[in-house]
Amino acid sequence: MAEIKFTAEKASSTAKLTVKGKAQSVQRDLQSISVVSGEDAVFTCEVTQTSATVQWAKDGKDIRKSEKYELSKEERVMKLTVHSVTVQDSGEYSCEVIGGATTKAKLVIKEPVHKFTKELKDSEAEEKGSVTLQCETAQPASKATWSKGGIELNAGGHREMTQKETVLTLTIKQLEEKDSGTYTCDVGTAKTTAKVTVKALPASFKQKLKNQQATEGENATLCCVLAKPGAKVQWKKGTENLKAGNKYEMKQKDACCELQIKHLKVEDSGEYSCECGDQKTTATINVNALSVTFKHKLESQEDEEGGSVTLHCELSKPGVPVEWTKGTQVLKSGEKYQMKQKESVSELLISKVAPEDSGDYSCVCGDQKTTASLKIKAQPVTFKHKLESQEDEEGGSVTLHCELSKPGVPVEWRKGTQVLNSGEKYQMKQKESVSELLISKVVPEDSGDYSCVCEDQKTTASLKIKAQPVTFKYKLQSQEAEEGGSVTLHCELSKPGLPVEWRKGTQVLKSGEKYQMKQKESVSELLISKVAPEDSGDYSCVCGDQKTTASLKIKGRRELIHLDVPLSLNMFGQTIFGWSGFSVCRCSTDGHSINKLSEDKKLLSKVTV
Structure with a gap:
């Protein structure tokens, strides 16, 4: 209660103002909630009087019952249901008790975890046509982003983007080759990708290739014009695809295409074509050959054995094949002969020349020929490394070796004046300029002077074999x-x-x-x-x-001899007659004979009185 005084000039008036507070009318307040887009949101509050009437509002605007909003009451509990919420339904909601208090709460809409029920599919379309990419989510997406190769696309020009509930569509009209690529639809929690291929329309030739005549050594240029600029072309000679390089130069400016063929040769004659898709234009180039002559002929040479010799000549035009001969023999490239040709200069390199390489050499090109003589002086043979004397023990192997001043020259091995031959005892080896004599299972009688003889040259060394003691x-x-x-x-x-x-x-x-x-x-x-x-x-x-x-x-061996001997004995005044049997064992021992008597039988006696 408060006293209020009103004053106007000299007059004044006083009154008392009593302000009564609203009675406690809300038992349980509204609570803020978060709901996924597409679901229902439910607000509830509890009032103190079952007879109380309430007014629901959103952001201060009254809410009426509709398909969107459902209002209900159960005794003292007041309920507001917001069906199939969207981002637009977010905000502050209030419940006001008529003649009483008001309670407020917020509704926050959460983006659902989207999934694609239908993904994008790869598409092909022709240039100047159109293509439609379409995908579908389980729930309507609040935002969808289209991109190509990671770059976000915007609607407009020849691109159109639409969303009808859960269906998302991108349409590209008046397609160009550059519209080919990978497209992506992104709804925040899910992505789907597809490839678009734009097939170029075949280009036609406004101006075709023309046949040409050219002379060997010159350059030739073929030119044609396409009906549309920027189309890719392929140049060919016959069925062979041509590539840019030293021989061919290819240019393309807008719709004009050029092929330049440099340093023409007779073998460059033929049919050339420019292809664009299934379109093709063809022309023939005829290259007239120049006659070949030798600008610089071969020159005769003398050289010493063992080195290398190079013969060279020059033709009037480059790249013409030649043939090298020695007398009437055609030479082939290998270890002995190496043939080189650089532009118009031809060379023959002869390695490790020997006297037998002397002779007339020719370079032949068609009906043209140049000849020069080569004379090789033989070098005398000497021993670069001579035999060395050795000592070794009986039973092993010994190798004697020496080296000549040049390879491949035959040698003869000798022991004293005896010429040695290869076999089980002696093995002779020769590799290039090194000669070896291997003597196997040496014995003292192998000792002596050994020589290696080559023509009038000779090297000698002594070999001494020590006998092993015998046991x-x-x-x-x-x-x-x-x-x-x-x-x-x-x-x-x-x-x-x-x-x-x-x-x-x-x-x-x-x-x-x-x-x-x-x-x-x-x-x-x-x-x-x-x-x-x-x-x-x-x-x-x-x-x-x-x-x-x-x-x-x-x-010695034993010999048993049986003897019967007559016997007479005088015993007790009586004479007894009989025979006694004896055995004699004759043993031969150390060259002497021993007789042994043994009684063999009983006495056979006859008594005479």
């Missing part, structure tokens, strides 16, 4: 044997082929009926036939100062 690898083994058989004694030396001497005691044995001596490589054998006790003793095999000894023992 017995396997010595003689002592043996026992019975009389009458054969006995073999054998031993093995450390190297083969050495002579040995067999002895019994100090007696040197000789080969014959009794003794047979064999030697195979390093193994020596002594065969003693029909051995008797007197063959027993010590046997030795002697090689130089080396010796191996073993004993041999021969057992």
Whole structure:
């Protein structure tokens, strides 16, 4: 309550103003909500009186019941439903209790997560035609962006963009080749892409190619004009596609196309064409050949063996093929001859010349020919590296080598005055100017002077082979044997082929009926036939100062002889007569005979009184 005083000039008046507050009319306020576009938004509030009446509003404007808005009441709960919300439905909503309080809240529209139910498809269309790209989302998109190759497109000109609910469309009219590319529709949370291919309309030729006559060495230019500028063309000679380079120069300015053929040759004659799509224009060029002559002829030369020689000449025009000959023989490029041709100059390089390369050489071009003589002086052969004397041990291999002043010259190897031949003992090799003699399994008797002879040149070196000391690898083994058989004694030396001497005691044995001596490589054998006790003793095999000894023992044979001997005995005054049986064992031992008697049988007695 407050007192208000009104004053006007001299008069005044006083009154009391009492302001009564609205009664508490809202039990539960509205709450702000966020709803995905296309869904329903529901606001609710609770009033204190079931009889209360409310007024709903959006951004201060009253809301009436409609298809968009649904108003309802359940006892004290007031409800507003906004159907199928869009971005336009966002804002501030209020619920005012008539004669009471007002509660407010905001509605925020969220963009849905869009998905394409129908994506863009690749399209082909002809130049000057039109193409339509169309896609469809599950829900209407609030915003759609079209782009080509990552660059955003705008509607206008020959492009038209539309959206009808969930269907998005891009139409391109009056297509050009540059409209080909990749197009994208972007609705924020999803993208779809398609390729558009614009097929160019065939271009026709307003002005066609014309036939030409030209002379070898000149340039020729072919020209044609298309009905529309900028179309791609392909130049051909016959069926061969031509490429720009030193020979061909291609130009295209607007609708005019040119082909320049440089430095014409006779083989450039033929049919040339310019193709654009399925259109084609053709013309023939005829190149007249110039007659060929030698501007600079070959010149005769002299040179020394071993070097390289170059013969060269020059024709009156470049690139004409030539043939090189020596006498009547046609030469071919390889290790010996190298042929070069640069423009109008021809060269023949002869490598590592030898006296046999001397002769007349010619360069032939058609019916033209130039000839010059070449004379090669032989160089005397000498030994650049001579043989060197060597010492080595018996049993290995030795290589003697020397080098001549030039390759491929035959040599002869000698030991003393004996000419050596290649075989198991000697191997001779020659690679270019190096000659080698390989002597295998050398022995002391290989020592001596060795020579390599080439014509009147000779190099000599001495070879000394040291003998290896001889030992017995396997010595003689002592043996026992019975009389009458054969006995073999054998031993093995450390190297083969050495002579040995067999002895019994100090007696040197000789080969014959009794003794047979064999030697195979390093193994020596002594065969003693029909051995008797007197063959027993010590046997030795002697090689130089080396010796191996073993004993041999021969057992004699036993011979049993039975004898009946008459016997008379005087015993106790009586004479007894009878026979006694004895056996005699005759043994032959060390050349002596031993008789042994043994009683064999009972006495057979006859008593005489």
